[in-house]
Amino acid sequence: MDNRESEIRVGFVNPRYNSLLVALAYFAGGALLYALDLGVLVEDRPPQPLWVWLGLLACVCAPMTMRRTRPLLALLLGTVPVLVDLVVGPSLPVWIAYGDLLYTATLFGSARTSRFLERAPLVPIVVGAVALGVYFGELRIAVWAVSIAALVIVVPIWWARSVRTHRDAAEIERARAEALSRVAELDRRAAITTERQRLARDLHDVVAGHLSSIAIQSEAALRLRDSDPDRALTVLESVRSGSVAALQEMQSMVRLLRSDDTDEITTAGRLADLEPLTASARAAGTSVRIDGRPPADLDAEVDLTAYRIVQETLTNAVKHAPGRPVTLRFDDADGRLGIEVVNPIGDPDTPDPSPARGAGHGLRNIAERAAAVGGHARSGRDGNEWRTYVQLPIANRSTT
Numbered sequence: 001m002d003n004r005e006s007e008i009r010v011g012f013v014n015p016r017y018n019s020l021l022v023a024l025a026y027f028a029g030g031a032l033l034y035a036l037d038l039g040v041l042v043e044d045r046p047p048q049p050l051w052v053w054l055g056l057l058a059c060v061c062a063p064m065t066m067r068r069t070r071p072l073l074a075l076l077l078g079t080v081p082v083l084v085d086l087v088v089g090p091s092l093p094v095w096i097a098y099g100d101l102l103y104t105a106t107l108f109g110s111a112r113t114s115r116f117l118e119r120a121p122l123v124p125i126v127v128g129a130v131a132l133g134v135y136f137g138e139l140r141i142a143v144w145a146v147s148i149a150a151l152v153i154v155v156p157i158w159w160a161r162s163v164r165t166h167r168d169a170a171e172i173e174r175a176r177a178e179a180l181s182r183v184a185e186l187d188r189r190a191a192i193t194t195e196r197q198r199l200a201r202d203l204h205d206v207v208a209g210h211l212s213s214i215a216i217q218s219e220a221a222l223r224l225r226d227s228d229p230d231r232a233l234t235v236l237e238s239v240r241s242g243s244v245a246a247l248q249e250m251q252s253m254v255r256l257l258r259s260d261d262t263d264e265i266t267t268a269g270r271l272a273d274l275e276p277l278t279a280s281a282r283a284a285g286t287s288v289r290i291d292g293r294p295p296a297d298l299d300a301e302v303d304l305t306a307y308r309i310v311q312e313t314l315t316n317a318v319k320h321a322p323g324r325p326v327t328l329r330f331d332d333a334d335g336r337l338g339i340e341v342v343n344p345i346g347d348p349d350t351p352d353p354s355p356a357r358g359a360g361h362g363l364r365n366i367a368e369r370a371a372a373v374g375g376h377a378r379s380g381r382d383g384n385e386w387r388t389y390v391q392l393p394i395a396n397r398s399t400t
Contacts, residue, residue, distance in 0.1 A: 026061050270303045336393060
């Protein structure tokens with residue numbers, strides 16, 4: 001995370017202004033300690049004028065204005081007056097201010113800088129303490145040196161490492177939460193897209209299929225009204241039946257959209273109820289022959305899928321190859337339901353009727369419906385016939 005962003009998140013204050021206030025506070029506190037004669041740590045060194053101590057303190061506090069924007073540079077600039085202070089005689093205000101530079105460099109510096117600062121002071125502190133103890137010949141001096149060094153150097157670094165660890169953990173959790181939120185949003189969009197596609201398929205089957213059948217049958221009824229009034233009446237009865245069926249299915253879809261039951265099947269329809277579909281096709285002048293019988297105990301979702309596919313294929317046959325016979329075959333083998341719909345389409349050299357005369361939504365719906373329940377479908381020209389073949393799984397059959 002960028003240092004400037006860290007400052008804004010942590011302090012909600014402009015980094016430069018905040019750092020300047022901190023530097024002034026350290027300088028004022030150090031000056032007060034010097035004024036009270038509490039700043040010098042070693043009394044046996046030659047006394048220095050007050051302006052020397054204040055100058056060294058100012059040189060340490062000045063880099064603090066960059067303590068969060070350029071923490072490593074601030075630490076390096078502050079190290080120089082600290083070394084000078086160590087030579088003329090260690091003073092408490094200088095080292096306290098330097099501890100803040102160590103803290104901010106460890107907390108806001110790069111990960112490599114932070115790890116280096118965590119380990120680097122240990123060996124010099126121990127070696128320096130032993131050297132002082134040997135030089136003065138007193139263990140007390142070595143213990144005193146280690147204690148002071150730990151207080152002004154090690155503690156700020158380790159404290160900053162602890163804060164940084166918790167901050168990084170919080171950032172990781174925040175990033176994980178944001179990632180989960182994005183995944184949830186993508187899942188929501190995918191669910192909406194899937195639901196829209198499903199509703200589009202249902203609307204196509206219910207509305208477009210029935211309306212196409214009604215339009216074709218109405219045209220046939222108009223042609224037969226003078227030459228064969230009885231058959232025209234039969235066609236009109238089929239038109240009415242198709243209209244009522246379309247209305248019922250639309251009402252079923254509306255009930256589903258208003259319902260909270262997500263497991264409810266969209267609309268009614270089972271392979272056992274194929275008679276209205278075949279009757280509607282026959283009324284439009286298309287004969288339908290059925291070979292075989294579908295299983296009677298299909299899973300409800302597979303049963304509805306098969307019904308919709310048969311409905312779409314018959315609608316396509318009536319629309320694109322009017323008056324030509326349709327053969328509908330069912331087979332049940334190896335845990336799969338096979339559905340084959342075949343109808344002649346004329347001269348093999350003529351273009352494919354479905355793509356040429358329609359938008360292709362019906363063929364795409366057939367493939368999507370089959371794939372949705374774990375099956376597959378293929379449609380295309382086979383010589384002078386249009387053939388649609390579908391396989392659906394029937395292993396999970398309804399127990400009702």
